[in-house]
Amino acid sequence: MVDFNKLDRTIHEKGRLAIMTLLATRSRWPFQELKNALQMSDGNLVTHLRTLHQAGYVAVTKEMLDRPLTSYSMTERGRTAFKLYIEMLEEIVKLGRG
């Protein structure tokens, strides 16, 4: 039996789910690449990233190369939460079929 209250509401929102998915694919994502891949506005993306950062799922790195570069990566806590979230989804799908 699935306890739906266990579904992580921070990740469950589609925009944040997309961000977490991309962050899971490689170690670091510059802001601009995230924005291009997700086709989100700056404001929308910043808001979602801030929420994920506050939840401890996303780490921020600011560098000064030829121009300021802000990159994002998934924390261990974020990776665990994302894995749990996917397992929950799979369980829901399985239960729905059964």
Place this chain on the structure above:
Amino acid sequence: MCHKALTMNRSAAEEHLRIIRELMERATIYRAVSAPAALFCGLVALLVSGLALIPGPFQALFQHNFVLVWIVVCLLSATANTFFIFRSTERRQERFASYRLRTALLAIAPAFIVAIALTFFLARAAGTELFIAVCWMALYGLALLSTMTFAPRSIVILGWAFILTSVLILCVMTPVLVVTVPDRPSLMLEQLGYFAMAGSFGLYHTIYGVLVMFSARQNEHG
């Protein structure tokens, strides 16, 4: 009521899993050969082959410097590819030395290293032009296919086209070609080498470049 809630959750869960899968696939796709660079490479290969095969002032020069000519074409094409990838990353405000570029370079490196070694070995013997061309085709195809886990379908098709062409030529080339013109096998094989290069690197790259650029334009307007 309980059943309805579960059904809704199931479809939402399936939708979320679909989003995750599609995004993961999209995030890892990388085109190691840019379409405009492929078109440039294809047209240069066709031009060079034309100059070597059609009687004219460059024919002798090109035919007697087969390896050197194609090394220059390869360097020009690599420069064009670097330029077009750089321009595309600049336009998207992304980093040129991205993780995906590094992964692609690491994947294709072994085949390119073997190609360099084979060229160095074979270029010292006479009459090996066609075999060199076939080796280049096979190893270039292998290099493209080594990126297949994160490459778009068009790159995989291009890779297979090179592999199959090289295998086909290897099956039919053996001693027959040398026997055809026994007194001047080298010249004959040089010509055949240019034909092979024109038909593969020239034609395949031109077709790939045009089709990918055309489909990209279609997607932009579609």
